[in-house]
Amino acid sequence: MPANLTPEYRKAEEWFRSAATDDERLLALEEMLRTIPKHKGTDHMRADLRRRLSKLKEAVSGPKKHGGKRVDVFHVPKSGAGQVVLLGLPNSGKSSIVSTLTNAKVNVADYPFATGLPTPGMADYEDVSMQIVDMPPVTADCAPPGAVGTYRGSDLIGIVIDLSGDVGGQMRVCLDFLESHRLLIDEQTEATDATGNILGRKAFVICTKADIARDGAMEILKSCCKGRFEFVEVSLETGEGLKELGRKMFELLDVVRVYAKKPGRPADMKEPFTLQRGSTVMDLAKTIHRELAEKVKSARAWGKNVHDGQNVHRTYELADRDIIELHFQ
Numbered sequence: 585m586p587a588n589l590t591p592e593y594r595k596a597e598e599w600f601r602s603a604a605t606d607d608e609r610l611l612a613l614e615e616m617l618r619t620i621p622k623h624k625g626t627d628h629m630r631a632d633l634r635r636r637l638s639k640l641k642e643a644v645s646g647p648k649k650h651g652g653k654r655v656d657v658f659h660v661p662k663s664g665a666g667q668v669v670l671l672g673l674p675n676s677g678k679s680s681i682v683s684t685l686t687n688a689k690v691n692v693a694d695y696p697f698a699t700g701l702p703t704p705g706m707a708d709y710e711d712v713s714m715q716i717v718d719m720p721p722v723t724a725d726c727a728p729p730g731a732v733g734t735y736r737g738s739d740l741i742g743i744v745i746d747l748s749g750d751v752g753g754q755m756r757v758c759l760d761f762l763e764s765h766r767l768l769i770d771e772q773t774e775a776t777d778a779t780g781n782i783l784g785r786k787a788f789v790i791c792t793k794a795d796i797a798r799d800g801a802m803e804i805l806k807s808c809c810k811g812r813f814e815f816v817e818v819s820l821e822t823g824e825g826l827k828e829l830g831r832k833m834f835e836l837l838d839v840v841r842v843y844a845k846k847p848g849r850p851a852d853m854k855e856p857f858t859l860q861r862g863s864t865v866m867d868l869a870k871t872i873h874r875e876l877a878e879k880v881k882s883a884r885a886w887g888k889n890v891h892d893g894q895n896v897h898r899t900y901e902l903a904d905r906d907i908i909e910l911h912f913q
């Protein structure tokens with residue numbers, strides 16, 4: 585029986601191959617196990633993955649003891665439309681962003697190294713929620729152990745730059761960290777392994793403390809990035825730019841919202857499904873229940889690229905805000 589491995593699984597496999605430490609290998613194996621399609625054709629592969637995982641866990645933390653469970657605090661399970669992980673120097677405003685946009689309890693402080701562990705929170709944007717992860721800081725000399733895995737597992741990296749400080753210096757530290765771990769994906773960074781597979785993540789820049797910015801800080805920052813990133817200027821003090829920040833994160837996560845509808849019933853407009861742009865009717869069916877993907881025959885669609893109630897093939901590419909009624913064999 586064919587295994588029908590998904591792009592998500594392949595990505596996790598690439599991550600495993602490129603991992604530099606056992607901790608990162610562990611995260612990648614867990615991701616492989618999470619994303620591998622679960623059917624008869626993958627039974628052996630899943631058993632093998634579980635074996636490798638438990639062997640690696642033993643190698644990392646010694647044999648299992650009763651009552652003891654190893655928790656990897658740098659592994660942040662994903663939730664919502666996508667995961668944005670923040671990166672920045674001490675005091676740059678990472679925790680302030682998470683504290684302002686989400687209900688998560690984080691430590692905002694006027695002294696450096698106030699945050700010691702990744703902390704996720706959910707931020708609302710229109711009718712979806714996105715996950716933002718507060719992180720311990722990086723500096724020119726050190727980065728939190730395990731953090732590479734958190735960034736590699738994310739959907740988007742938010743580089744946080746304090747506009748009241750030395751913006752060029754902060755950007756250099758963040759770029760050194762990202763480039764040395766091949767965490768970036770853009771035209772200037774070769775974030776691929778030997779077989780040409782992409783390993784990096786997209787990134788953008790969140791410029792904080794706009795209310796107390798140094799003169800010309802944005803110009804200096806933009807000139808040292810040479811058109812590499814998109815920027816959002818915010819002030820957590822005045823609230824300036826926060827709406828734009830939500831919009832930018834949603835745009836860069838590159839997802840579409842789809843509302844499911846049962847035949848003869850109104851669509852559920854409250855809780856859209858979110859899928860990667862480029863997903864099809866079959867992908868939607870798989871998201872609702874993995875066995876439905878094989879059974880879906882066609883669909884009716886309402887949205888900007890179709891006439892109301894138009895019959896579409898199961899390979900139809902979903903557009904943002906489509907309403908979809910699935911039809912099964």
Ligand SMILES: Nc1nc2c(ncn2[C@@H]2O[C@H](COP(=O)(O)OP(=O)(O)OP(=O)(O)O)[C@@H](O)[C@H]2O)c(=O)[nH]1
Nearest residue numbers: 675676677678679680693697698699721793819820
């Ligand atoms: N004026 C102003 N102050 C800000 C802004 N954002 C954050 N701050 C202040 O900057 C200080 C540091 O903010 P944090 O959010 O704790 O910084 P952090 O990046 O999480 O710091 P670490 O946890 O050490 O990495 C706090 O005193 C905040 O109140 C802003 O937009 N404007």
Ligand SMILES: [Mg+2]
Nearest residue numbers: 678679698699
């Ligand atoms: Mg903090």
